[in-house]
Amino acid sequence: MAPKQDSIIHLRAGSTQPKFDNGYLTVYSLRFSPFSERVRLLLNYKQIPFNIVNIHIRDRPEWYYKKNPLGKVPCLEEPDGSIVYESLVVAEYIEDRYHDQRPLLPADPYQRAVQKQLIELVIGTASYNHTVLEGNPDAKKTVEGGLDKVEELLQTDYWSGGECGFVDLMVWPWFERLPAIQRIAAIRFSPEHHPKILAWMDRMLTIPAVKMTAYDTEERLAFLESRKAGAINFDVGLQS
Template structure:
């Protein structure tokens, strides 16, 4: 096993991207130091280790940084390869997993952000995009326990943090995830039975309160 010396995660509690890294580290049993960032007053450590984007999350391992959450999860999987494989070993299955993880970023995250930021036609369009995305993800899940089959893996880790935001999406745009994609809700419950997920994700109501603060800050409400 690679050295765990100097494993630090720079993050913000509510970030679904940082939560990906936290879940992956927990699945691997890696001890690490967690540093909560104040994005209104970014720490010298954050500016040093992510000078390009100056964003969280940032994984620091033995003085070297890895940025962007999906790259981070892949790095964690490769470095601590002796426990709980996250990405499939089969090249095609691995490519498919990366595709759907990227889909989550491009579709779920982007349309979800529009749901609570926009009103009127813009929000309605985002709602249609979200519902379509959830249905496509549900079709990909099918009857499997997890997206990778019996193994909790890359797509699960990429997507499950956003389930804490479902209540915010639903309340903002007046729809129910369970009505449009019931299998995803059942999958969420299975994921929450895992200690790595249950200890990482926050109460949806707390996330909703946080979004309310953001709305006031941006002058949305």
């Protein structure tokens, strides 16, 4: 398993590139990023050990552009220096590379495509504009309407069917942050209106990999407050 990602300060411009000699994968990541979290979650679910290097995306180290010319996270590096980036590309690579370790995606190309389409549908419907944190009524209405549609879409215990699967792990980070967003923006998100989503979230939180990857709500709340205040702090709660 990886070290707790909460303990690793983000590297900035001028920093030295970390070196590892343990033979593990390395994930270049960002705290509180749902895209980065989905990669860490998948690796934890498959019980694959990995190193974490957190990258400050508003003050990126110069050397990081040699890893990913776009400068984005997440990015996965093999011990031999091979690089894969873009979160869903990385996730599918992990699934194929470690397919024998708790396989999640079907071999059939069409069924794979259906699952990836569902990921895009759920995220596209449930995503939110950060102006909702500032009390934007239109953004709040959009979030609430999206959650209502997601509630209608969810017809089984898990998005992948009767048990947790690839789709569930890929969309989870967008839902994990909802309790913190609700506390800041007072969005309508309740057992009365969204019983299926909340029941699914409860089931997800019984999965060890989800629990070990998830952020504490209070810490996430502090991060969102820093974003709302215009002084975003990816290292909130950490000591340098």
